[in-house]
Amino acid sequence: MSSAKAIVSSFVEGAPPGELADVIADIKALTLSTPSLVKELGPALEKYSEDQFITAKLPSGSQPVIVSAHSSLGGGRYYDVESSSSFAFDHATQKASAVQSYVLEGAQADLVKSTLKALSPYVKEHYPSAAYGVYSIEDDSRIAIVIVANKYSPGNFWNGRWRSLYIFDPSSGALDGSVKVDVHYYEDGNVRLLTKKPVTVSVSSGTGAGIIKEISAGEKKYQEELNRSFTSLSEGAFKGLRRQLPVTRQKIEWDKVASYRLGQDIGGGSSRR
Structure with a gap:
């Protein structure tokens, strides 16, 4: 894998929840000189979908189904036990299609x-x-x-x-x-x-x-x-990040706050008159 492909693949795999489309748009903007690079992100998109348990609605269903390595049938198809169906999934558009009947069998x-x-x-x-x-x-x-x-x-x-x-x-x-x-x-x-x-x-x-x-x-x-x-x-920690005193290191007398001159008395600088 080229270093450029490895870098953009890591961007895809690290995309925050619900922001994959934004990340892809940013990658396209950053790789205008090599547009073919985006077309090579199939494996990274598939890994992202399966690792993040991306959900999709089947064309004929209302209950979301999950895309994961555990529900993979190979060849870009996945199955869902509750709806007794299998489906194809496009990792780039995050859309399900080509729904077929699927009945789980076996010891478990x-x-x-x-x-x-x-x-x-x-x-x-x-x-x-x-x-x-x-x-x-x-x-x-x-x-x-x-x-x-x-x-x-x-x-x-x-x-x-x-x-x-x-x-x-x-x-x-x-x-x-x-x-x-x-x-x-x-x-x-x-x-x-x-x-x-x-x-x-x-x-x-x-x-x-x-x-x-x-x-x-x-x-x-x-x-x-x-x-x-x-x-x-x-x-604790977040409260400690707040500034406890203004830059003058003096506590504000809140009953007199209306009479303060913002630039000079609180900010520590000279105020314009």
Whole structure:
């Protein structure tokens, strides 16, 4: 891979939630002399879609489906158990098409369906807008549980994404995974929050309901940890960044603020008369 291609690919793979189109537009503007470079970003776009659990609406459906390595059928096609369908996905436009019927079969099919049934009410209760999926992986020896919640507010200069991925091994009862939170705030600055919380638990009941019970407990605990961290930042580190005194090093007497001459008395310079 050329150094230029590697650099622009890293831009794509690091694009904040909901801002891939903006990143692509910037890349096109920066590579006007080599327009063919953008056409070579297919692998980076595919990796971004699968890593970020990009969601799409099927032409005939209302429920969003997830694009991930765990739901990949190869050849640019993915499947969704709940809608019993497979679809083609364009990683550049982030659009789904060519929907076909798809029925999951195999040793873990029943566990996948029962887990999906238990996952649905949990997600709808705790996430205002989210997509979810359960898939058979690793030659039908394990299942993957995926949750992704997006919140885009470009008008207020921020976007965010929550991603949960869990791998369950029916033979051992082990549930391993992680929760990732990615929030980008860019009004008059550029601040990005990236967190990752590993999860490793043993599921006593290897049923769909038992798996989701452990997921629910773990995510509730992590949300409480995040809330405490934000409170600590607000009352501690962020507060310490604020200027405690004006440049004159004197406290403002607020009952006399109307009589201050802004430039001289507060700013420390000479005021114009």
